[in-house]
Amino acid sequence: MTPLLIGQIVLTLFVFVMLLNSAAVMVYVERKVAALLQQRLGPWRVGPRGLLQPLADIVKLMFKEELRPRAADAFLFALAPMIAATCAFAAFAVVPFGAETTLFGWIPEGLRLQVADVNVAILVVFAIGSMSVYGIVLAGWSSNSKYSLLGGLRSSAQMISYELSYGLALATVLLLGNSLSLTEIVNRQAGTWLGFIPRWNIFFVPVGFIAFLIYMTAGIAETNRAPFDFPEAEQELVAGYHTEYSSMTFAMFFMAEYINMVTVSAVATDLFLGGWHGPLLPESLGWIWFLLKVAALLFFYVWMRWTLPRYRYDQLMRFGWKFLLPVAVVNLLATAAVVLYFGL
Amino acid sequence: MPPLGHYLVLSAILFAIGSAGVFIRRNVITILLSIEIMLNAVNLSFVAFGRAWGTADGQIIVFFVMTVAAAEAAVGLAIVISLFRQRESLNPDMFTALKW
């Protein structure tokens, strides 16, 4: 039990608990920001200024009755939320969120702030993201209800369509970062150009910025958030694939959606916004910058949801295939040309 | 690390299971799934040999096999859909019109 091993175990548990907390915090943030955007107060009574609202939500969900439709396939009905939640947590396992730290000299070799350091980290994030389609499509199928089935099929068709643009945006960053490992891509974004513009991929105009936009758009579609949330919109399909779920299984889908948002934001921060590098703070406190950047992207997510109207399903699919995919391909070719010309 | 022979025997077992599935099952989708099992068995032996000889060629051929399997699955399932529309059945014994 070397200090490094203890440090890694504690880090794994810490990341798990922090992801759970982030889901709870996002519940509050979403409702508060939605309220402020709509010029009302939002959660106000539960705790000081409504800060204990997530706790109230969790307690309510725990006390609700677990229902299962009689004709539902019991095994798949129980398995689907597990798949959704597991993939959501697992995708964050390869995301680094801070520089290597020695914890004030207690761990001499340096503990990487990353649960698993694989050298194909980008591909692992993509792979686990593509597995989370199964949670949704199995939920839709096993509920044995037409709203669920339609919602599940539409939602998974949307997710696999936008995975293409997502992958091409990742490939663009691969060209700029010259490696598949997230830690190396972040470390290439240290330092500044001309003394004050940080060397982040998003500032590598125009290809880096376009890649960032494509990535965020595809990420919003992947996590089934507005304006791409037609398959689970209340006005359209009751609640889509999670219509028949209640209590903790619904909470698992809910939580999986928020954690997927956090993972997409965290990966976007690592790939495009320089990860934990930033001015004024030393490297060992870089995780503060990471948190600030992820928080900014999550606010962007919530802002998108409550500002833009929802895409209809055929408009959504047409946008993904006929606009976003060609733009992503052309952007990749342009990036390849730029990298080759400037010899990066 | 287990010797190369173990990986090849595992690949052989999977290939035999896949071929048994093709012989036995009377449902076109399960037959297509058995073909995928066979292709995966072949992939496993390619990767094992690539590792044994220390080259990247095993993984490259696996890349091509996967691509071809994806194309074949897509076209095969499209054919299954159009067959189903004709006869409302997925039993290959229903589509024997070309037998003499």
Add this chain to the structure above:
Amino acid sequence: MASFYLLGTIAVVASLLVIAQRNPIYSVLLLIASFGALSGLYVLLEAPFAAVIQIIVYAGAIMVLFLFVVMLLNAPHEETEHDLRLHPLVRHGPMGFGVVLALILVVELALALAGSRPDRFGSAAATSVRSIGRALFTDYAFPFEATSVLILVAMVGAVVLARREPR
């Protein structure tokens, strides 16, 4: 070593259950489990690229396609009343012969492959994704471009074949 046997057992058992299940949805899900086990075997063989693209392409895309088709067709189970009495794997006639043929195949293949020199793996050079990419674009450039045409043809073909004729 233990992980090889564990993953191998999962792959074999899952594949056997794939061909033994009546419900095609369970077959597809079991095949995904088998692919996951194979991906783990690729990681053991120090081929992380093959492992990850196995998950992305096979388990994440091809099996989703199978699942969609099974759900859309909502196919009834394959058997007639007569066949329902015996399980698919133990029937007489051509199907039983198929089982015997598969058993003979596995025994012969196992004898042929394991009877040869039991090679231990040497400490091979680690093949990185960079070397794979380089080889794909230099030595294997022609098959690479050919597969891109193949995928285009398959996409067009799938759309044309599955299209409903406009009345």
